[in-house]
Amino acid sequence: MAPSSLRSWWHSLRHSRPLSGSVASNYRLDPTEAQRQIDRIPRFRILVMGRANAGKTTILQRVCNTTDQPEIFDGKGKKVDTGAVRGSLERGYHNIEDELVFKSNPHFVFHDSCGFEAGSEAEFDEMKKFVTDQAKAMKLEKRIHAIWYCIPLNESHRMVMAAERKFFNECDTGHVPVIVLLTKADTLNLDAVQELMRKGLTVDDAMKEAPEVEKQLQKGCLEKIRGWLNELKFPPQSYLILTGMEQEGADCEELLKCTANALTEEGLQGLLISSQQSNLGLCMEFAIMKTLKRSMNKGADHIQLDGLPYGLGVWFPFQPIKCGSYSFSIPTLSMSRQPFLLVLAEHAIGCVIVLEYLFFQLQVKDGSNKRKDLQQHLTEIVRKYQKSGVQNTVIENIAVAFKQHGESVDDFCTMLVGIAQANQICKTYFLPQ
Numbered sequence: 001m002a003p004s005s006l007r008s009w010w011h012s013l014r015h016s017r018p019l020s021g022s023v024a025s026n027y028r029l030d031p032t033e034a035q036r037q038i039d040r041i042p043r044f045r046i047l048v049m050g051r052a053n054a055g056k057t058t059i060l061q062r063v064c065n066t067t068d069q070p071e072i073f074d075g076k077g078k079k080v081d082t083g084a085v086r087g088s089l090e091r092g093y094h095n096i097e098d099e100l101v102f103k104s105n106p107h108f109v110f111h112d113s114c115g116f117e118a119g120s121e122a123e124f125d126e127m128k129k130f131v132t133d134q135a136k137a138m139k140l141e142k143r144i145h146a147i148w149y150c151i152p153l154n155e156s157h158r159m160v161m162a163a164e165r166k167f168f169n170e171c172d173t174g175h176v177p178v179i180v181l182l183t184k185a186d187t188l189n190l191d192a193v194q195e196l197m198r199k200g201l202t203v204d205d206a207m208k209e210a211p212e213v214e215k216q217l218q219k220g221c222l223e224k225i226r227g228w229l230n231e232l233k234f235p236p237q238s239y240l241i242l243t244g245m246e247q248e249g250a251d252c253e254e255l256l257k258c259t260a261n262a263l264t265e266e267g268l269q270g271l272l273i274s275s276q277q278s279n280l281g282l283c284m285e286f287a288i289m290k291t292l293k294r295s296m297n298k299g300a301d302h303i304q305l306d307g308l309p310y311g312l313g314v315w316f317p318f319q320p321i322k323c324g325s326y327s328f329s330i331p332t333l334s335m336s337r338q339p340f341l342l343v344l345a346e347h348a349i350g351c352v353i354v355l356e357y358l359f360f361q362l363q364v365k366d367g368s369n370k371r372k373d374l375q376q377h378l379t380e381i382v383r384k385y386q387k388s389g390v391q392n393t394v395i396e397n398i399a400v401a402f403k404q405h406g407e408s409v410d411d412f413c414t415m416l417v418g419i420a421q422a423n424q425i426c427k428t429y430f431l432p433q
C-alpha cells in the first residue's frame, strides 16, 4: 500500500486543470525556480544491499548516468564531508542511514547497507531496524520505495551465504519490494569457455560457443538461487540478471522496468519512471501502457483528448509538470474522426513523441532557450512533428497496427509502444542543434 499522501499527490497531478494562459506564459525554466520545484517533488528512495564488491555503487552510477561518486548526506540532510571519508567511501563503508545522491540525478536517494556480510548480530539488527522503520516511515519523503539486493555471480561457490539467508528469513519489508540482482553475470563467460574446452573444443571454438553456454549457466544460477530464497520466510519479489554493468554505456532498462513492475501503486511507478533520465523510451512505454490503455478501456463515451497530454506527460522527467505547478496544451494530433481507438491512438502517440523530444530540447543550453517557455518549445515541436513527415508515418503505422490488433487494447497498445519508439524525432528527423 502506498501512502495516501502520494496517492493524493498523484491524483492531483492527473486531475489538475491546465493553468491559465497568462500564468503559463510567465513560466521560465530559471535555475532557482527549477531547484524550488525539485525540492517539492518526492524523490525515489532505494536501499541497495549486498556484500562488499558486489557491484552496488556501479549500479547506482549507471542508473544516474555518471561515473562520479555520490554526495553523502546524514540522516538529517546535512552534507557529510566526503573529503574526510573518501577512502572509506570508495571501499563502501558508510552508515546505512546516510543518503547517497548523485549530482547528475538528484531525484534518486540511495542508501547502502555496507559491512552487512560481516555477520555481526549488532550490525544485522541495525540494518533490520532501518529497513523496518524506513518501510513504514510516516513521512513520504523518508520512505524506502524499493530494495535492490545484490548477489554477485563471480563467486559461484558462495552464491547464497548466511547473510542472505538471515535477511530473507527475518526481514519483513512489508509493502516494499525486494528485487534480487544477480550481478557480474558476464563473469560466467570464462566458466563457459573452460567448460567447453574441457569437452575438447579449441580456445577459438570455445569462445565462439561460449555465449550460449554462458546463458545456460546464468539461468542455472538463477534457478538455484530462486530455489533457495523462495523457501525462506520473506522471499524476494523478483530476480534479475545483470551483466556488464561496469561498462559506462550499460543499459538499465530491465532494472528500471523490473523495479517499476514490482511496485504495486501506479503513483510510485510514475515517480520511478519520471525520476530516471537514462531511458526516455521507458517513459514512452509507461505513458502508453498505463495512461493511454486506461483511456482506451474507458470506452468511446469517455473520450477526452484535451486532458490526455497532461496524463501522458507525468511519466516524463519534467519537474514543473511532475509537481503539478505547470500545465500545457497540445493540439489534437489525430487525423481520423473515428473509430475512437484510432483517434485516441493517433493523438496519444503524437503527444508521446512530442514530449520525448521536448525533454531533449530542454537539455540544449543555448541562448535562445532562455527566452522560450515550455509551451513555446512544445508549439515548435508540434509543428516539426506535423511538417517533417513523422506524423504521416505514425498515422500510417497506426492504421496497420489497428487493422491487425484493433480488437485487443492490450495488443494494440503493445504495437503502439513500438511505433512511438521507432518514430522518436531524434532518430527520424534530426538531432537538436
Ligand SMILES: Nc1nc2c(ncn2[C@@H]2O[C@H](COP(=O)(O)OP(=O)(O)OP(=O)(O)O)[C@@H](O)[C@H]2O)c(=O)[nH]1
Binding pocket: 050, 051, 052, 053, 054, 055, 056, 057, 058, 059, 090, 091, 092, 093, 114, 183, 184, 185, 186, 187, 242, 243, 244, 245, 246
Ligand atoms: N565484470 C563485471 N564487473 C563489474 C560489474 N559491476 C561492477 N563490476 C566491478 O566490480 C567492482 C566492484 O564494484 P562496486 O560497484 O564498487 O561494488 P560495491 O558493491 O559498491 O563494493 P563496496 O562499496 O566495496 O561494498 C568494480 O571494479 C566494478 O567495475 C559487472 O556487471 N561485471
Ligand SMILES: [Mg+2]
Binding pocket: 056, 057, 058, 090, 091, 092
Ligand atoms: Mg560501493
